[in-house]
Amino acid sequence: MKQILLIITGSIAAYKSLELIRFLRKENVRVRVILTPGGAEFITPLSCATLTEEPVYSDLFSLTEETEMGHIRLAREADLVVVAPATADIIAKVAEGRADDLASTTLLTTTRPIVIAPAMNVEMWNNQATQSNVKLLKQRGVEFIGPEEGELACGEWGRGKVTEPSAISAFIIDKLFGDRPLKGFKALVTAGPTQELIDPVRFISNPSSGKQGYAIAEALLQKGAEVTLISGPTNETPPEGAHLNLVQTAEEMWKATESVLPVDLAICTAAVSDYRPDHPSSQKIKKKNEASSLTMIPTVDILASLSNHKKRPRLLIGFAAETENIVENAKTKLIKCDWVIANDVSKGIFRSNENEVYLITPKANEHWPRMTKKEVAIKLVEHIIKELK
Numbered sequence: 001m002k003q004i005l006l007i008i009t010g011s012i013a014a015y016k017s018l019e020l021i022r023f024l025r026k027e028n029v030r031v032r033v034i035l036t037p038g039g040a041e042f043i044t045p046l047s048c049a050t051l052t053e054e055p056v057y058s059d060l061f062s063l064t065e066e067t068e069m070g071h072i073r074l075a076r077e078a079d080l081v082v083v084a085p086a087t088a089d090i091i092a093k094v095a096e097g098r099a100d101d102l103a104s105t106t107l108l109t110t111t112r113p114i115v116i117a118p119a120m121n122v123e124m125w126n127n128q129a130t131q132s133n134v135k136l137l138k139q140r141g142v143e144f145i146g147p148e149e150g151e152l153a154c155g156e157w158g159r160g161k162v163t164e165p166s167a168i169s170a171f172i173i174d175k176l177f178g179d180r181p182l183k184g185f186k187a188l189v190t191a192g193p194t195q196e197l198i199d200p201v202r203f204i205s206n207p208s209s210g211k212q213g214y215a216i217a218e219a220l221l222q223k224g225a226e227v228t229l230i231s232g233p234t235n236e237t238p239p240e241g242a243h244l245n246l247v248q249t250a251e252e253m254w255k256a257t258e259s260v261l262p263v264d265l266a267i268c269t270a271a272v273s274d275y276r277p278d279h280p281s282s283q284k285i286k287k288k289n290e291a292s293s294l295t296m297i298p299t300v301d302i303l304a305s306l307s308n309h310k311k312r313p314r315l316l317i318g319f320a321a322e323t324e325n326i327v328e329n330a331k332t333k334l335i336k337c338d339w340v341i342a343n344d345v346s347k348g349i350f351r352s353n354e355n356e357v358y359l360i361t362p363k364a365n366e367h368w369p370r371m372t373k374k375e376v377a378i379k380l381v382e383h384i385i386k387e388l389k
């Protein structure tokens with residue numbers, strides 16, 4: 001999980017940083033806050049702690065804060081240090097290399113990129129001292145966002161207004177995650193096996209681990225998509241930020257997929273059972289010393305139901321687990337979806353971290369040699385981005 005260190009200083013605009021925290025948390029960014037004593041005159045540590053779900057730091061010489069976290073760790077563990085709002089005072093301290101409180105000491109310690117969002121009266125901003133400090137910091141690689149022109153808290157008009165939290169958040173997200181071409185796209189991923197009950201203690205299933213589907217969900221999230229992961233029983237840890245919906249049977253998985261429509265793309269990696277016992281017993285079936293048979297009926301075809309749905313995903317991708325005539329068999333699935341990813345599960349693929357697949361589309365047929373399931377996921381997401389853009 002990406003994390004930032006947010007330093008909130010003593011500006012009237014400090015309250016806007018509470019909204020900034022909310023924007024960043026929504027994007028799944030961990031936020032740790034240093035609130036200067038000046039900042040704490042405007043907002044409370046409790047507000048910051050509640051929104052970040054983290055302790056808030058403010059005192060360089062605090063025994064508890066220093067032993068629990070320490071200013072060096074605070075600086076090191078962040079991917080990015082953001083000062084928002086930044087007073088003229090903190091800008092001057094960073095430019096001079098001062099270290100007389102927790103905020104300035106941490107800023108002098110950090111080797112991470114620093115982003116500063118200034119907020120001050122127009123005369124403070126225009127002052128030569130501030131301007132030369134800003135120039136010096138820019139030369140040293142510190143990035144500035146704002147300040148903007150507008151009506152200031154003091155009632156004057158001019159440059160000095162802090163940039164809106166949504167814009168600061170977008171700037172930070174861009175720096176943390178780089179390119180997020182799937183931002184705004186909704187994706188549905190099914191993963192893992194299903195279990196079809198015979199009685200309350202027995203079921204029919206398959207050895208699917210869910211690894212491939214979980215890796216695809218993660219790769220989509222990294223490119224900015226909003227992902228719903230509908231999963232049968234697995235031992236995998238779901239990727240941070242996915243909306244997780246855990247199901248057991250094919251019927252439950254089908255209902256769960258229908259409930260998240262409309263989506264822009266659906267990737268059905270789950271190894272859904274094709275059949276289920278027609279009448280699962282509500283009580284445990286007793287052992288008898290005679291042959292027993294089970295009547296099986298087909299389960300719902302989730303891919304076909306998505307394909308025929310009036311809210312059909314723009315891009316529908318099915319996985320085909322085959323043991324013979326991989327490509328020929330998989331091609332028959334193209335009537336139900338746009339692309340098929342076929343693999344030969346007789347090659348010990350099921351619980352492995354690796355996969356060897358064919359990407360089959362109406363136009364092309366690509367063989368992807370053995371690689372990790374995470375690599376397959378990243379490669380597939382690259383293809384998806386090209387298709388959707």
Ligand SMILES: Cc1cc2nc3c(=O)[nH]c(=O)nc-3n(C[C@H](O)[C@H](O)[C@H](O)COP(=O)(O)O)c2cc1C
Nearest residue numbers: 009010011012036038039087088089090119120121
């Ligand atoms: C009501 C009030 C509002 C202030 N707003 C700002 C401001 O927007 N920008 C600024 O640079 N200083 C502002 N200051 C002055 C800073 O709070 C002061 O320079 C303080 O020492 C900053 O400490 P810090 O940078 O450690 O938080 C304000 C002071 C007061 C009393």
